[in-house]
Amino acid sequence: MFISSQLSPTFAAMLMHIRSIISSLWISLLMLLSGSWAKQTPVVTGTSPSKTHSNEKKETSDARLTTPSSVNYHFTRQCNYKCGFCFHTAKTSFVLPIDEAKGGLRLLKEAGMEKINFSGGEPFLHQKGDFLGQLVKYCKEELKLPSVSIVSNGSLIKEAWFQKYGDYLDILAISCDSFNEETNKAIGRSQGKKSHLDNLHKVRNWCGEYKVAFKINSVINTFNVEEDMREDISVLNPVRWKVFQCLLIEGENVGENSLREAEKFVISDEQFQDFLDRHKSITCLVPESNQKMKDSYLILDEYMRFLDCRKGRKDPSKSILDVGVQEAIKFSGFDEKMFRIRGGKYVWSKADMKLDW
16 A cells, blocks of 8 residues: 555556566465475375374384394304214314404394303313303403303313303303213213213302302203102202203204214103103203204304204304394294293393302
């Protein structure tokens, strides 16, 4: 109104026309922007926003890879014993350089590992146990793992090792299949004139002195299936007594390319159950039949490859050092449900065991 009253009618009319054009351009621009936004935000018909979110979450869950919460790292195959049923034999002498081994352990921790178990072969054999000790310390001190454990035959362990590395170790499992020295020798769990049972008791005492939880592993086979071990196990008082049924693995302890012939050690399911029934009063007994062991362990070999045992042999994945944990674990054959059924997750940190040292 002010413009039209002060300017000539012709100029005022021109100005009003310009304003009309600008207004039309502005409306067109808004419509264009609105159309672009509509294309970027498609309308989903027949599905509520909450349901769409639920479906996306399900797809993500289905694609989620297995978490390697507990891993068994067999970093060496070399051993000073010759147990006739051994299913991880000395087919190579390879051991990773320690920096590469630590790198792989860090990858596993980043992927969700909570417990590492070092095994072999005999893990105390390489560098007289110092290589093992450095890995144990690294996993507890640097990676802050809740549980670090070892499985050993006990024959090469020295007290000096406990003095140096005992603080970093949660559980030490000693393999012992019989409380008869001659039976152990017949099985192959011996070296020269050394007493396996003397070593067992010596290590057990060190575990108590240096506050390491003590565990026993036994493989039940034709040589010991009739034995009564109740009294000896009670005296040693382990936190766990793992009782395994003798297992055949193609290429390891049976078959054309194997280093052992374990067929003569195999027992039936009924024989294994009879042994368990005889020892049912032992509260720390943890039975593991062949069925329970099937696909329920994450096994990492000396090259840091997961081993798939679903076909009765050890088919390796690619190394986690080359392809990463998530890619390699796809080929592990690991059954997480069976892992839980067999009691794979338990109180495995010595800080939580509340043991009377």
